[in-house]
Amino acid sequence: MIKLIKPYISYSDVESEFKEIFESGMFTRGKYVEQFATTLKEFTGAKYAFLASSATTALSVCLRILEIGQGDEVICSDFSFPASGNVIEDTGAKPVFADVSLETYNMLPAELEKKITSKTKAVILVDALGNPSGAHRILEICRSKNIPLIQDSACAIGSSENGIPVGNIADLTCFSFHPRKLLTTGEGGAITTNNAEYAEKLSIKLLHGAVMKNDMMDFVDYGYNYRLPDLQCVMGIKQFARLPEIVKERNEIREEYIAQLSPLGFIAQKTSPGTVHNVQSLVFRMPTGKFRPALTAYLKSKGIESTLGTYSLSATTYYANKYADIQKNGQTLQNETITLPCYRGVDVSFVCKTIQDWISND
Numbered sequence: 001m002i003k004l005i006k007p008y009i010s011y012s013d014v015e016s017e018f019k020e021i022f023e024s025g026m027f028t029r030g031k032y033v034e035q036f037a038t039t040l041k042e043f044t045g046a047k048y049a050f051l052a053s054s055a056t057t058a059l060s061v062c063l064r065i066l067e068i069g070q071g072d073e074v075i076c077s078d079f080s081f082p083a084s085g086n087v088i089e090d091t092g093a094k095p096v097f098a099d100v101s102l103e104t105y106n107m108l109p110a111e112l113e114k115k116i117t118s119k120t121k122a123v124i125l126v127d128a129l130g131n132p133s134g135a136h137r138i139l140e141i142c143r144s145k146n147i148p149l150i151q152d153s154a155c156a157i158g159s160s161e162n163g164i165p166v167g168n169i170a171d172l173t174c175f176s177f178h179p180r181k182l183l184t185t186g187e188g189g190a191i192t193t194n195n196a197e198y199a200e201k202l203s204i205k206l207l208h209g210a211v212m213k214n215d216m217m218d219f220v221d222y223g224y225n226y227r228l229p230d231l232q233c234v235m236g237i238k239q240f241a242r243l244p245e246i247v248k249e250r251n252e253i254r255e256e257y258i259a260q261l262s263p264l265g266f267i268a269q270k271t272s273p274g275t276v277h278n279v280q281s282l283v284f285r286m287p288t289g290k291f292r293p294a295l296t297a298y299l300k301s302k303g304i305e306s307t308l309g310t311y312s313l314s315a316t317t318y319y320a321n322k323y324a325d326i327q328k329n330g331q332t333l334q335n336e337t338i339t340l341p342c343y344r345g346v347d348v349s350f351v352c353k354t355i356q357d358w359i360s361n362d
C-alpha cells in the first residue's frame with residue numbers, strides 16, 4: 001500500500017536517549033520536556049512555548065485561559081478537522097463557523113467580519129492542511145476589534161507567512177504532533193505565545209492550576225494534566241533539525257504532482273504570495289463532474305491510500321443539526337477535494353498514471 005505519509009523518524013534516531021530515560025526513571029517532567037519546548041520557541045521565534053498531549057487539549061486550554069463559556073461566541077474556520085469546533089462547543093460557548101476560500105481553503109476575511117458580534121470572544125483561524133495564507137489579514141481584523149486570535153496550526157509546523165513562522169503570528173498558536181503531521185511524537189501538541197499574561201495563565205492551567213511555593217504547590221486555580229512525556233519529547237527534538245528540508249522536499253513533490261495532474265483538470269490548494277506552505281497534506285480539487293469517493297475507492301483497489309481534504313464543520317451531522325448554518329465553500333471543499341500520498345520516494349508517476357486511467361475509464 002502506498003500510504004499518505006511516512007514518519008520522518010526511526011527508532012535508531014531515539015535509541016540512546018530512550019535508553020538513558022529508562023535507566024534514569026525520569027519519564028516525565030525531565031530535561032527533554034524542557035529541551036523540546038525550547039527548540040519550539042527557537043524555531044518559531046515565539047517568547048513562550050508549552051507542550052500538551054494533543055492539539056485538541058492545547059486549543060481547549062487556550063479557550064479556558066480566555067475564560068470563554070456560556071453566552072460567548074467563538075468564530076472558527078469552517079474547513080477543518082472537527083476538533084477545532086469541538087473545543088468551543090465543550091466550553092458551552094457557541095461555535096460560529098466562517099466560510100473559507102475555494103483557493104487557499106482558509107477563512108475569508110469578509111466572512112469573519114460578517115460574523116463578529118458583541119458576543120465574539122475569540123477567533124480560531126485554521127491553517128488548512130498546513131497552509132497559513134491570510135493569517136496576517138485575519139490578525140489585523142482581530143486586532144482592530146480587540147478579539148484574541150488563536151491560530152489552529154495543528155497541521156502547520158514549519159509553515160510561515162511574510163517571513164514569520166507559524167507560532168509567532170497570532171496571540172496563541174496550537175500545534176499537533178499526531179503521526180499525520182510532519183513532526184510526530186505519536187500523539188502530542190503545543191502552544192506558543194508572545195503574551196506574558198497568557199503564558200502565566202497557561203503555566204498554571206497546565207500544572208493542575210498550581211504555582212510552586214517553597215516545596216509545595218499552591219493550587220490557585222483549577223487545572224489539568226495535559227503533559228507530554230520525555231520519551232515523546234525526544235522524538236520531537238530529533239525531527240526539528242530536519243524540518244526545513246522536509247518542507248522543501250514536500251513542495252518539490254507537490255510541483256511534480258501539479259505538473260502531471262493539472263492537465264487532467266485537478267486544481268491544487270493555493271497559497272498567497274509570501275507564504276511557505278509545509279504541504280502537510282497534498283490536496284487537489286477534483287476535475288468538474290468527477291466524483292471523489294469513486295476515485296478514492298479506485299486508488300484503494302490499486303494499493304494507493306487517499307482521502308478527502310478535510311471536513312466542513314458546519315455540515316457535520318452534529319453541528320448541522322444543532323446550528324443549521326452550513327457554509328457553502330466549506331461543504332464544496334469537503335465534497336470535492338482529495339488528499340494524495342506525499343513523502344520522499346513516493347512514485348508520483350505511478351499515482352498520477354493510475355488517476356489518469358480512472359479518468360479515461362470513468
Ligand SMILES: Cc1ncc(COP(=O)(O)O)c(C=O)c1O
Nearest residue numbers: 054055056080081083154176178
Ligand atoms: C486543524 C486541526 N486542528 C486540530 C486537530 C486535532 O489535533 P490532535 O489530534 O493533535 O488533537 C487536527 C487533527 O488533525 C487538525 O487537523
